[in-house]
Amino acid sequence: MSREVILYIAASLDGYIAELDGSIDFLGGGIELVEEDTSYQELMEKIDTVVMGRTTYDQVVNELSPNEYPYEEQTSYIITSHPEENTENLLFTRQNPVELIQELKEQEGKAIWVVGGGSIIAPLVEANLIDTYILTTIPTILGDGIPLFNKFDGPVNLNVEQVYVKNNMVYTTYSRK
Numbered sequence: 001m002s003r004e005v006i007l008y009i010a011a012s013l014d015g016y017i018a019e020l021d022g023s024i025d026f027l028g029g030g031i032e033l034v035e036e037d038t039s040y041q042e043l044m045e046k047i048d049t050v051v052m053g054r055t056t057y058d059q060v061v062n063e064l065s066p067n068e069y070p071y072e073e074q075t076s077y078i079i080t081s082h083p084e085e086n087t088e089n090l091l092f093t094r095q096n097p098v099e100l101i102q103e104l105k106e107q108e109g110k111a112i113w114v115v116g117g118g119s120i121i122a123p124l125v126e127a128n129l130i131d132t133y134i135l136t137t138i139p140t141i142l143g144d145g146i147p148l149f150n151k152f153d154g155p156v157n158l159n160v161e162q163v164y165v166k167n168n169m170v171y172t173t174y175s176r177k
Contacts, residue, residue, distance in 0.1 A: 018145055
């Protein structure tokens with residue numbers, strides 16, 4: 001059995017997941033939430049593991065959700081060169097993202113969500129370990145920033161599974177060929 005690896009992420013129209021300083025203020029982008037969007041809740045029901053880099057982790061706990069860690073019910077792997085003490089569901093590791101995902105895929109469990117950032121995503125894309133890409137395109141052109149996909153030896157060919165527009169954002173789901 002091989003667990004599904006999902007990249008669920010938002011990016012600007014020109015392909016950036018953050019501004020150069022790491023800010024993600026553009027994600028709000030004046031978007032008015034008028035339609036119910038259950039894609040995040042659906043994702044959370046499918047997963048029991050999250051994998052992210054240290055910069056993403058710090059952003060989650062310091063800026064996005066400083067009062068409550070949003071992934072308490074999942075096992076979190078934080079890939080970092082400066083590990084902290086592990087807790088039951090919060091595991092800091094120096095492990096290479098490709099090796100970590102390969103190990104996790106072979107363990108029992110639900111799907112694995114690759115939260116970010118770019119330095120974690122790139123080697124997983126290059127190794128073709130992401131099964132499902134769920135990309136929300138924010139209708140903002142940043143002009144510069146931290147790219148969703150860093151340079152790598154490609155290509156990685158995908159199938160388009162679904163495309164829809166909700167709240168002036170484009171949701172696209174791709175699967176690995």
